[in-house]
Amino acid sequence: MKEIVLEGLNEKIFEYTTKSGLKVYMWVNEKVTTTLMNLSVKYGSIHNKFKIGKKIYEVPNGIAHFLEHIKFNMDANTVAHDEFYKLGADSNAFTTFEYTSYLFYANNNLNDCLNLLLDYVYKPYFTKKMITKEKGIIIEEANMSLDDPYNVMFFENLKGVLQKSNFRNVITGEADDIKQIYLDDIKLVYDTFYHPKNMFLSITGNFNPYEMVKIVEDNFAKKTFKKFEEPIIISEQEPKKVNNNYTEHHINISYPQVKYAIKIPLNKFKDIDIIDLKMIINLILNINFGSTSDFKEELIDKELITNLSYYVDKYDEYIVITLNIYTNYPDEIIKRIKDKIDNLIINENDIMRKRNAEIATLILNYEDIEQVNFMIQKDIVNNGKIVTDMKQRISNLNKENLTKVMKYINNDNVSINVFLPNENQEV
Numbered sequence: 500m501k502e503i504v505l506e507g508l509n510e511k512i513f514e515y516t517t518k519s520g521l522k523v524y525m526w527v528n529e530k531v532t533t534t535l536m537n538l539s540v541k542y543g544s545i546h547n548k549f550k551i552g553k554k555i556y557e558v559p560n561g562i563a564h565f566l567e568h569i570k571f572n573m574d575a576n577t578v579a580h581d582e583f584y585k586l587g588a589d590s591n592a593f594t595t596f597e598y599t600s601y602l603f604y605a606n607n608n609l610n611d612c613l614n615l616l617l618d619y620v621y622k623p624y625f626t627k628k629m630i631t632k633e634k635g636i637i638i639e640e641a642n643m644s645l646d647d648p649y650n651v652m653f654f655e656n657l658k659g660v661l662q663k664s665n666f667r668n669v670i671t672g673e674a675d676d677i678k679q680i681y682l683d684d685i686k687l688v689y690d691t692f693y694h695p696k697n698m699f700l701s702i703t704g705n706f707n708p709y710e711m712v713k714i715v716e717d718n719f720a721k722k723t724f725k726k727f728e729e730p731i732i733i734s735e736q737e738p739k740k741v742n743n744n745y746t747e748h749h750i751n752i753s754y755p756q757v758k759y760a761i762k763i764p765l766n767k768f769k770d771i772d773i774i775d776l777k778m779i780i781n782l783i784l785n786i787n788f789g790s791t792s793d794f795k796e797e798l799i800d801k802e803l804i805t806n807l808s809y810y811v812d813k814y815d816e817y818i819v820i821t822l823n824i825y826t827n828y829p830d831e832i833i834k835r836i837k838d839k840i841d842n843l844i845i846n847e848n849d850i851m852r853k854r855n856a857e858i859a860t861l862i863l864n865y866e867d868i869e870q871v872n873f874m875i876q877k878d879i880v881n882n883g884k885i886v887t888d889m890k891q892r893i894s895n896l897n898k899e900n901l902t903k904v905m906k907y908i909n910n911d912n913v914s915i916n917v918f919l920p921n922e923n924q925e926v
Contacts, residue, residue: 500513500514500515500708500709500712501513501514501515502514503885503887504887505885505887505889505890506887506888506890506891507890507891508861508862508865508889508890510526510865511526512524512525512526512875512885513525513526513527513708514885515708515712517695517712517715517716517719518716518719519695519696519719519722519724520694520695520696520727521695521696521698521699521700521715521719522698522699522700522879523699523700523701523702523711523712523715524699524700524701524702524875524879524885525701525702525703525706525708525711526702526703526868526871526872526875527704527705527706527708528703528704528705528865528868528871529705530705531704531705531868532606532705533604533605533606533704533705533868534604534605534606534609534702534703534704534705534706534868535602535603535604535702535703535704535868535869535872536602536603536605536609536612536613536616536700536701536702537600537601537602537700537701537702537872537876538600538601538602538616538617538620538698538699538700539598539599539600539601539698539699539700539701539876539879539880540598540599540600540692540693540697540698541597541598541692541697541698541699541880542563542598542599542688542692542693542697543563543594543595543596543597543598543599543670544560544561544563544564544594544595544596544665544668544669544670544672545596545597545664545665545666545668545734546563546597546665546692546732547559547560547562547665548732548733548734549691549730549731549732549733550730550731550733551691551728551730551731552728555733556687556691558680558684558687558688559672559676559677559679559680559684560665560668560669560672560673560676561637561641561668561669561670561671561672561673561676561677561680562672562680562684562685562688563594563599563670563688564594564599564637564670564671564672565630565633565637565672565677565680565685566599566685566688566689567592567593567594567599567601568633568636568637569625569629569630569633569685570592570601570619570620571590571592571619572624572625572629573618573619573622573624574624575626579615579619582615582619583603583605583612583615586605586607586608586611586612586615587605587606587607587608588603588604588605588608588612589603589604589605590602590603590616591603594670595670596665596666596670597880598876598880600876601616601619601620603616609706609711610710610714613711613714613715613718614714614718617715617718617719618718620693621693621722623686623689623690623693625682625685625686625689626682627681627682630680630681630682630685634677634678634680637671637672637677638674638677638678640671641669641671641672641673641674641677642674644669644671646751648750648751648752648918650669651748651750652748652750652756652758652916652918654667654669655746655748655758655916655918656758656760656821656914656916657814657819658742658743659741659742659743659746659758659760659914659915659916660741660742660760660762660814660819660914661737661741661742661762661814661815661817662737662738662740662741662742663735663736663737663738664734664735664737664814664815665734665735666814666815690725691728691730692730694724694725694727695719695724695727696727696729697727697729699879700715701872701875701876701879702872703868703869703871703872703875704868734815737814737815737816737817739762739764739912740762740912741760741762741912741913741914742914743914743916744913744914744915745914745915745916745917746914746915746916746917747916747917747918747919748916748917748918748919749919749920749921749922750918750919750920750921751920751921752918752919752920753920754805754825754827754920755825755826755827755829755917755918755919755920756823756824756825756826756917756918757822757823757824757826757829757832757833757836757915757916757917757918758821758822758823758824758915758916758918759821759822759824759833759836759913759915760819760820760821760822760913760914760915760916761819761820761821761840761908761909761910761912761913762817762818762819762912762913762914763817763818763819763820763907763908763912764816764817765813765816765817765818766816767907768818768904768907771900771903771904773813773881773882774882774886774892775892775895775900776818776904777811777813777818778857778892778893778896779896779900779901779904780811780818780820780904780908781811782850782853782854782857782896782901783843783845783901783904783905783908784809784811784820784822785853786844786845786846786849786850786853787839787843787844787845788807788809788822788839789853794839795807798832798835803826803828803831803832803835804824804825804826804832805825805826806824806825807822807823807824807825808822808823809821809822809823810823813881820908822836824836829917829919833915833917837910837913840908840909840910841909841910843905843908845898845901845902845905846898847898850896850897850898850901854893854894854896857893858890858893858894861889861890861893862890
């Protein structure tokens with residue numbers, strides 16, 4: 500058992516690797532009564548083409564999410580949700596672009612719940628009948644997402660920014676994708692990716708870490724795992740330019756919105772690692788577009804907007820900055836955003852104030868078992884390890900490294916998506 504010390508936070512995470520290769524990450528908080536356990540596989544919606552040995556495989560979009568759904572079936576008559584309910588636990592699962600997680604919350608019966616989690620995830624029970632039945636359910640879910648304006652706007656923005664990347668594709672897959680999923684596809688993905696060496700278990704809450712790893716080892720001693728052949732993910736080379744510079748959409752919203760997205764190649768920042776880069780960009784955006792920025796306050800005071808937010812994501816070898824604006828005046832706001840991007844500002848006082856706020860937020864996160872579990876997941880999926888020096892990284896943010904990055908945040912490669920209410924709706 501390894502203890503990972505989180506520098507400057509008075510916190511530690513236990514790390515253990517089982518004989519079968521599963522990494523277990525544990526954070527203990529004796530002040531709470533609930534424990535959250537999350538068994539994650541490094542397989543998400545973007546991983547639909549991969550190579551094993553010399554053979555290349557391609558599976559339909561949406562298969563990661565499809566597999567998440569049917570994995571709860573333990574046999575013809577047993578569903579894992581029901582078994583967790585009998586133990587007084589709340590179970591769930593989710594699929595992202597890059598990984599899939601199976602989880603439960605429990606106050607009691609932790610040992611039984613953990614055994615159940617390992618048993619149903621590592622039991623490959625799939626049938627043609629099950630898959631046929633589930634297709635209708637998931638197609639309905641996928642169609643419902645087409646009526647969700649936030650989902651529609653999110654993916655239309657990505658389609659405007661990205662030309663070939665799998666990040667353009669909705670996580671559930673579209674109806675035609677789902678219809679093309681068959682038993683052989685499910686078995687292929689499960690056998691390829693659902694191996695302890697390609698998975699990790701994150702546990703946060705009130706528990707004994709030594710007891711948890713003993714349960715995992717005892718459980719795995721009763722199971723047989725094939726040799727893991729690490730697959731190589733194959734992805735399209737994403738072009739530098741955005742897909743569309745400007746697009747208008749009429750959708751089911753009551754108030755117009757603008758998504759202003761900037762696409763920047765990562766190779767512009769060769770001497771800055773991705774963790775620091777995202778923090779630096781977020782700090783620049785916070786100073787210029789955040790809730791206390793002069794720019795946002797002016798737009799609200801003049802009633803040009805009702806809200807403005809931003810987010811920063813990495814897609815393949817690109818950083819994408821998205822400004823999201825609620826406004827009745829899209830043309831005017833786009834002009835003002837363009838001008839502001841050309842005239843970004845930073846100063847020492849703002850940097851220090853925002854930096855201190857980030858450190859305070861980081862410390863407060865360790866009051867919440869969900870936040871800590873999510874941070875562990877993010878670290879392992881994005882960085883392959885627990886990041887131990889986040890507080891110091893935040894403290895190191897300064898005018899020099901912000902200035903170095905800020906010059907690449909410009910209007911050279913922008914995708915603007917304007918979302919308007921359907922013509923039969925009133926604004």
